[in-house]
Amino acid sequence: MKNRLPELRKTFGYSQERLAAKLGVSRQTIISIEKGKYFPSLPLAFELAATFETTIEHVFIYEGKKEEE
Amino acid sequence: MKNRLPELRKTFGYSQERLAAKLGVSRQTIISIEKGKYFPSLPLAFELAATFETTIEHVFIYEGKKEEE
């Protein structure tokens, strides 16, 4: 799962801290998601997409679980 | 957070059990998500959207952060 968070965040002029505050999560959460440590919850993914005025699919690039069944 | 899971699932002719098997999750998980007990993880949301050949935004309707039930 790749994500365009760092680019989008910079485009919108947010620091990690301000973005975290805007979304109501911790800075650690932003860092961890940007670094791919784990996936955001679906609500947080929606909030992120809304913040950057786009879709979840545009922010997060899901490459598939493993192989298709 | 509403979702169109039951309708989409029926449209594609899946029982809860077969859908769960296809996605590699338990039937409980499908039930809980359909009933709105909790939100799916982002990867699972992607898998669901892919299964129903649409977008996450079409399957799940997010109404904002502060929502009860």
Place this chain on the structure above:
DNA sequence: ACTTTACGTCAAGGTAACTTTACACTTTTT
């Protein structure tokens, strides 16, 4: 009537997402 299929609840337990706090490094600003 009985078995199967489908949907649902409840409960105990594990793991992943998220939190808080603290510390370290680099770059920018004063």
Place this chain on the structure above:
DNA sequence: AAAAAGTGTAAAGTTACCTTGACGTAAAGT
């Protein structure tokens, strides 16, 4: 040069997601 802003790591704790298993009900097939 010192402070401030921005990014990063790590540890320990809480909560949300997901699991397995048992059980109940009702509809549809033998």
